Amino acid sequence: MAEPVIARINRGGKRFEIYVYPEKAYKFREGKPVDVREILAVENIFTDTRKSLKASSADLKKAFGTTDIYKITEIILKEGDIQLTAEYRKKLQEEKFRWIVNYIHRNYVDPQTNLPHSISRIQKAMKEAKVKVDPMKEPEQQVKDVVEQLRKILPLKSGQVRIVVTVPPSAWAKARSLLAGQGTILFEQWSEDGSSVTFKVEIPVGAQMLVLERIGEMGGQVKVE
Numbered sequence: 001m002a003e004p005v006i007a008r009i010n011r012g013g014k015r016f017e018i019y020v021y022p023e024k025a026y027k028f029r030e031g032k033p034v035d036v037r038e039i040l041a042v043e044n045i046f047t048d049t050r051k052s053l054k055a056s057s058a059d060l061k062k063a064f065g066t067t068d069i070y071k072i073t074e075i076i077l078k079e080g081d082i083q084l085t086a087e088y089r090k091k092l093q094e095e096k097f098r099w100i101v102n103y104i105h106r107n108y109v110d111p112q113t114n115l116p117h118s119i120s121r122i123q124k125a126m127k128e129a130k131v132k133v134d135p136m137k138e139p140e141q142q143v144k145d146v147v148e149q150l151r152k153i154l155p156l157k158s159g160q161v162r163i164v165v166t167v168p169p170s171a172w173a174k175a176r177s178l179l180a181g182q183g184t185i186l187f188e189q190w191s192e193d194g195s196s197v198t199f200k201v202e203i204p205v206g207a208q209m210l211v212l213e214r215i216g217e218m219g220g221q222v223k224v225e
Contacts, residue, residue, distance in 0.1 A: 004041035005088075006049050009080030012063035016055055017046045018076055022088050028077050030138060031174070031217070036070050036077070045072055084135070092135035099139040100146055101126065104156070107206025108147065111157035125154040140210060141181030158204035162186070163211065165199045167220030172197050178214055182207045200225075 004019040019041040028034040045055045060067045129149045167175040183203030190197045
C-alpha cells in the first residue's frame, strides 16, 4: 500500500488536515464504494500535520457541524485537496491515458477507410499533439477535449446520437461533467419542483453504453431521441 498523504480543506477560517491512503481516497472521491475507515491512516483531524497540532472539538463543530471524525473525513475527501506523490500521479496519468486511447480506438474511425486507427497510431498522435491527460479527472470527462486536439493530426469520425438524460439533483454536477466530456449539451432544465434535472445531449454513437452505465450508477435515466 502506498504511503499516506495529506488531504486538507480550509473551512471556517481555519485549515484542517488528515492523513489518508491516496489510492483509496481517490476511489472514494470518484464515487466508488470504499469504507472511509479504510482511507484514514491516522484517526485524528489536524490543523497542522507537520507540527502534529490536533484540531479542537470546538473548531470541528464550528467548521463542520460535527465532531465525528469519519463524517469530517468524507467532507474533506469530497471538497478538499488530496496530496499526490509523483509516483501515484504518474500511475493515475498512465491509467487514464490508456483508457482514453482504447476508448478512441473502439469508438472512432478513419473517415477515409471507415476502419479504426491502431492503438499505436493513436498513442503516437496523442504525443505529437502534446495531449495532457489530467490525472485528477475521470477519463470519460476528458475524451471530447482529447479528440478535438487529436483531429489536428489524426482524422477521426464517429456517428452522433441525441439522448435525453434525467438525473436527481445530487448527481447534477457529476452528470453534467460526464456529458460535457463526452459530447455537446444542447439543453438543460430543472423540473419545477427541483426534484430532477434533464439534459439533451449529442454524443458519439459509441459512447451510449458508457453514458447509460454511468448515469444508471447515479440513479438517472437515459432515452435516445
